[in-house]
Amino acid sequence: MSLEFSSEAKKKIAGLCERYPTKRPVILAALHLAQKEHGHLSDDALKLVARELDLPYAHVYGVATFYTMFRREPGGKTTIRVCTNISCMLRGGYDVLDAFEKKLGLKKGESNKDFTLVEEECIAACANAPAVLCGTKYYLDVDAAQVDEIIRELLRIPHPESEVV
């Protein structure tokens, strides 16, 4: 099925194209927008980006599969990124990840309709470890005992990453 961008997204892409000498540098922004509007980067979504920027499909595929924030499969409304890298690990990051896995019934990398759970590499919040990132929202100095409350809050107010493009 052929996909389309909204007129708003098309306008945004056109505006960005003016900031660079060619259209190719706009690929990351266009992929972020495609993921926002179509939920994930299916083959059709990649074709849409290729068409919009006059790029070969293979190039778009290559770029989309290089970066970890692009997903080829559907995900939940909120992506929960739990840092377990060294600074967070030293202060209980793995306990926090375990708590999310248990409470959500998801393994890292898995999704349900509300959440995608990700074991994240360092999110630059080391002085407030362990840290969890959900869209524009940071949870800092997290204790495994707070995980229930965080999940309840995110069910009430999701923080989709797609809000920012």
Place this chain on the structure above:
Amino acid sequence: MPAPIGTKLVTARFGNEEAKQLSAYERLGGYQVLRKALAMRPEDITNEVKASNLRGRGGAGFATGVKWGFVPKDAKDVHIVVNADESEPGTCKDRELMYWDPHLLIEGIVIAAHALKAVHNYIYIRGEMMREVVVLQKAVEEAYQRGYLGKNILGTGLECHITVHRGAGAYICGEETALLNSLEGLRGQPRLKPPFPAIKGLFGNPTIVNNVETLMNVPFIIEKGGAWFNSLGMGRSGGTRIVCVSGHVNKPGVYELPIGISFRQLIDEVCGGVWKNRKVKAVIPGGSSMPPLDESELDVPVEFDALMTDERIKPVEVVPGQVFDMGGGRVLRTMAGSGGVVVMDDHTDIPKATWRIMKFYAHESCGQCTPCREGTGWLEKVCRRVADGQGKEGDLELLGTIAHGIAGNTICALGEAAAWPMMGFLTKFRADFEAKIVKGRAA
């Protein structure tokens, strides 16, 4: 004399939610230095930065003014690209700097752009930093509206543009040529050097890639002079330095400090000591890619040159008795890196901590060079089995030689970023690794 503890330049507005708005920033004196800079000759700005001994705050510690000097005199279409892809484990300053003081960054960029005659400039910000993307985009819009950016800055006829360019998740894009490839719409894989970006960088044009903290220091240098800035630091390192302290201390934090404070002072006086009344076991001095210090090495200052050359720091070995040769007979002690200081107490499982660092580099290797793509994977696997008590005799020598086989044999420094801490932890804490192997065999 180094600046006293408490001297704040780039973190002065931390905690002030209003300061990120243009009106408040202007009220606090913001963009006044830009007016001064626009009246200066470009080469005079570069000369002040040279005199300041400002060194790059991203990791390598290269002299900023010297780097600017590499741009050819008659160059056209110069770009400044801000490296805001902060992702070195243990480092958490640029994210805070952009969140609290986006206009200081913009002011620094415009001053640098005048010095380098750069018109089209980009802030490459890490994809995960969504909150900071929003803050920066708003600040850039405000700056355009008030004439600090655009085709005719403050009526001077100078043109300067900034575009916020969001990444999408890849540690390697913090490497400056991978960043340029990513910005050009490619996979973020590093380029062979030379040519260096100052000669042939973004879109084939001369490009200066500078870290966020580095550029945010520029307005202070222009305001008060390079000599003044230099006097705040020590040796060939001017100014203050942000250190991000994490791990097992009572008060972790992002601290702006005089360059030259010792690690022991940093931990005891600034960070309230080690938590739970424990002792220090290991300290990573500048992000997870740097070899660690042990407890006996903490009197060394937090300074670029000292960490590389101070003889109180034991040289890193490949295997016991074989010192790692950096080339030309130079030994590797450690480096100040990105300012990420990670403190580990004496209850820390060092092999497990090392494994977590190896897991990171194995995940982030871009796959371009065989020694790194394959080597980081093996470091992770072998380190994991040692950490799990399943290590085999010879595993520690194997880890040392794999690391040695990566270092120096790759296009970019990610290879070293994995190899150095592996060899470093083995050099300083070999008994901890050996104990795991003995236990594994006994079981």
